[in-house]
Amino acid sequence: MHDASLTPLDAWLRRLEAAHPVGIDLGLERVAEVARRMGLLDGPLAGRVITVAGTNGKGSSVAMLDALARQHGLSAATYTSPHLLRYNERLCLDGRKADDVTLIAGFEAVEAARLDGEPISLTYFEVGTLGALHAIRAFAPEVAILEVGLGGRLDAVNILDADVAVVTTIARDHAAFLGDDLENIGREKAGIMRAGRPAVLGSRDLPASVRATAESLSAPVHALGEAYGGERDGTSWRWWDAAGKVFAGLPDPGLPLDNAATALVALQLAGVELDEAACRRALASVVLPGRMQWRGNWCLDVGHNPQAAAYVAGRLAERPVEGRTLALLGMLGDKDADGVIDALAPSIDAWLPVTLEGERARSADELAARLEALGQDVVHREASPARGAAWLEAHLAPGDRVLVCGSFFTVGDVLASWASRAQTESDDWPIEGTT
Structure with a gap:
C-alpha cells in the first residue's frame, strides 16, 4: 500500500530496502553488469578519481580531501555512507548535499538498466552507489572522492579504476563478512589498488598484506611516516613530504591528523600542486558531523x-x-x-x-x-x-x-x-x- 506521507525519495528508499533478499551481498558481477548497461564504465567518471578504503578514518579523509580540492579551485564530488540524518548526505556535489531530484534520477537510471535484459537484483547499497556514480558522471567534476564500503575489493565502488587509492586503517570490524584475520582484512581493503597507480598507506600500523598487494601490482607506495607525515606542534601541526615540502603551523581540523596528512598527499598524487594558503583554509573550515x-x-x-x-x-x-x-x-x-x-x-x-x-x-x-x-x-x-x-x-x-x-x-x-x-x-x- 502506498503511504501518502512519504516523500518520493523516501518511497524509493523504502522500495530499495525491500528489493534484495539480503542487505549485504558482496561481489562485483551483478553491479558491474548494471554499470556496463548504464555506460558508467565507458569513460572517466571525473578528471581524477580517488577511492578511500579502511576500517576507520574514511569519512574524515573524504571530508578533508573534498575541502582541500575545493579550496584549490577544483570542482569536486563525494560519495560516502552511511548517513546520519538524511540519505542526501551520501552524495555531495561541490560541497552541497544532492537534492531529491538528483538522487531519484539516479535510482531511475539504475532501475531501467537492471531491467534492460535479464533482470538483475541489487542491494540497497549497490543501487545507491550506481545512482551516485550516474549523478557524478553528469556533474563531471575535476575530482571525485569515493568512500569504499566494508567490502573493499568486492565493494560496489570498486567497479571503477581509481587514479589514487587510499587505505586509512585496518582493524577488526564486520567480522561476519571479513573475518578476524587482519592480514586477510588488509588484503581485501587493498583490493581497491590498481596496477601502476599510486597507493597511499594512511597508517603506520597496517598489516603487511596491504603493502604486499601494492607491490604485487607495481603500484607506487606512499606510506605514512616514510613518503609523508604529520606531527602535532602545540595547537597546530606540520606536514611534510619526501620531496622536502613542509607546511608548518597548520590549523588542527579537529579530525585525526594522520588522515589530514594522508588527504594532503592523496590530492598531491592526483596531480594538484598544493598551495599552503589553500590548505590552511580547507583545514580550518572542514566540518564532519558525528566525528568528535x-x-x-x-x-x-x-x-x-x-x-x-x-x-x-x-x-x-x-x-x-x-x-x-x-x-x-x-x-x-x-x-x-x-x-x-x-x-x-x-x-x-x-x-x-x-x-x-x-x-x-x-x-x-x-x-x-x-x-x-x-x-x-x-x-x-x-x-x-x-x-x-x-x-x-x-x-x-x-x-x-x-x-x-x-x-x-x-x-x-x-x-x-x-x-x-x-x-x-x-x-x-x-x-x-x-x-
Whole structure:
C-alpha cells in the first residue's frame, strides 16, 4: 500500500530496502553488469578519481580531501555512507548535499538498466552507489572522492579504476563478512589498488598484506611516516613530504591528523600542486558531523570498534573537565561491545546504555550487563538514544559532559531529536559542525 506521507525519495528508499533478499551481498558481477548497461564504465567518471578504503578514518579523509580540492579551485564530488540524518548526505556535489531530484534520477537510471535484459537484483547499497556514480558522471567534476564500503575489493565502488587509492586503517570490524584475520582484512581493503597507480598507506600500523598487494601490482607506495607525515606542534601541526615540502603551523581540523596528512598527499598524487594558503583554509573550515562533534558540553562520535573508541578516549583525555564524563552508548549486536567499552573506560565515569532498533539491534539491558561485568557504573538505561539524551539533559550536574557514541544510529537519533526540537523551540545550538 502506498503511504501518502512519504516523500518520493523516501518511497524509493523504502522500495530499495525491500528489493534484495539480503542487505549485504558482496561481489562485483551483478553491479558491474548494471554499470556496463548504464555506460558508467565507458569513460572517466571525473578528471581524477580517488577511492578511500579502511576500517576507520574514511569519512574524515573524504571530508578533508573534498575541502582541500575545493579550496584549490577544483570542482569536486563525494560519495560516502552511511548517513546520519538524511540519505542526501551520501552524495555531495561541490560541497552541497544532492537534492531529491538528483538522487531519484539516479535510482531511475539504475532501475531501467537492471531491467534492460535479464533482470538483475541489487542491494540497497549497490543501487545507491550506481545512482551516485550516474549523478557524478553528469556533474563531471575535476575530482571525485569515493568512500569504499566494508567490502573493499568486492565493494560496489570498486567497479571503477581509481587514479589514487587510499587505505586509512585496518582493524577488526564486520567480522561476519571479513573475518578476524587482519592480514586477510588488509588484503581485501587493498583490493581497491590498481596496477601502476599510486597507493597511499594512511597508517603506520597496517598489516603487511596491504603493502604486499601494492607491490604485487607495481603500484607506487606512499606510506605514512616514510613518503609523508604529520606531527602535532602545540595547537597546530606540520606536514611534510619526501620531496622536502613542509607546511608548518597548520590549523588542527579537529579530525585525526594522520588522515589530514594522508588527504594532503592523496590530492598531491592526483596531480594538484598544493598551495599552503589553500590548505590552511580547507583545514580550518572542514566540518564532519558525528566525528568528535561538539555541541556545548556534548561530544558525538560514530566510532563503533575498539580502534575508533581508543582515538575518542584519547581526544577526551586531552580536554579535562570539572565534572563527570558520561557515555550514552548504543551499539549493534554484531559489534565488539566489550572492546569498545574497554577502550573508552579510562575516559568515562558513568554509562547510560540505550537500545537500538532493527534486526541487528542490541538492547540496553544487554549492554548494561556487559558494562557491569566489566566493572563500569551504569547510571540509567533507556529504550532509545533520543530518550537517553533527554534523561541526561535532566540529570547532568554543572561541569558534566556527555559522549554520545557506539553507532551511526546512536548519533543520528540524538541529532534527529535535537533537530526536531529546534523546529519548535528557539534552540541556537548548531546541529552540524563543531565548536
